[in-house]
Amino acid sequence: VDREQAAVSVADKGLLHGAGLFETMIARSGGLWRLAAHLRRLRQSAEALHLPLPSGLDRLGGVALELLQRNRLSDARLRLTLTAGPDPQADSDEPRPTLLLTAGEHRPYPEQLYARGMTVLIAGQHQDPSNPITGHKTLCYLPRLLALHEAQRKACQEALFFTPDRRLAEGCVSNVFLAKDGVLLTPSTSTPVLAGITRQAVLELAGSLSIVAEQKPLSVNDLLEAEEVFLTSVGLGVMPVCRIERHRVGDEQPGPITRRVSEALARLIEDETRG
Incomplete structure (x- = not known):
């Protein structure tokens, strides 16, 4: 049609x-x-x-x-x-x-974002675990779009939600991963967060790359103390986060785990879509 x-x-x-x-x-x-x-x-x-x-x-x-x-x-x-x-x-x-x-x-995100990393905002509103639509990809998307608009207004490219009890959840349009001491960390789906397709692929890839991956509750301190942060979605792939508002993540460059996972995901998608 x-x-x-x-x-x-x-x-x-x-x-x-x-x-x-x-x-x-x-x-x-x-x-x-x-x-x-x-x-x-x-x-x-x-x-x-x-x-x-x-x-x-x-x-x-x-x-x-x-x-x-x-x-x-x-x-x-x-x-x-x-x-x-x-x-x-x-x-x-x-x-x-x-x-x-x-x-x-397909219109990819600018290459400079992958090279320099995104800047993310801590969202002003919370992700409510008691809301029955939380963790599902519903058409009720306006709160996320408003949070994303606020992030863009403040020269950021994404916003991160926390729960009312201050647990890290997810981005407006992405899942979030942290890396510290060689371990890859992401909030569990029981937070709740969306069970992202790319999120699951990254968890699978971590094993093949000999990277320990854990799904667990994460705090704002975990986020700020992370050596690397990246976002995932089918549109983003693996997007480095190098700044959380004014806070620098690591040396403000995409880190080694981020780069390895990004390259492995690109190969995986190529392999799984090859005719």
Whole structure:
């Protein structure tokens, strides 16, 4: 369907109430990266949040590849959006969830960010563990966008959330890792944080690189005492963080663990998307 002709119902609960989920995915050389993991997370979140799922999700891989081919895309960014659909007209009506899949050209972040590292802000608002949507990739994204806007207003590129009891959680659009004394640390998903697809890939890679990785509660002191900090997402890959507001991380350069993980992730994505 042409972009200008695509439409959703004015009664769609995703549009009216933010009742929905989304997945951001990438393709390299025409191959989708970890589609099964994205769909598994989508199903788990839909079940947890009582959102209906459409039939035919298992055929999405073929649909996505056709979408890439029709748009002549090789390296691409895809978004899968699921909403609860319009309200049933009668109690006996079956749910009619809306499923949208879009694709566009891959636009990488500037190389200078990877060379110099990002500057991040400590977000003013907290990540609330009691909120049922925390830890899920929902359409209720405005609080994160506002925090990101505030970070950008203060010459930062991302903001980090903490819980009310001062545990490090995640970024607006990313998971966070710390490195200290050769050990890689990241908040556990029970914090709660989003179970990021790239986050999981990095944890897997750590073992193959003989890097000890731990998922555990982390404090602001852990963050400030870290020798290295980096962010992960499918869009970012591995993004070094060299400044936390005015605080310098390490020697203010991407560190050795960050570089090793970044290079290993790039190889992994290439291997897993090769036709």
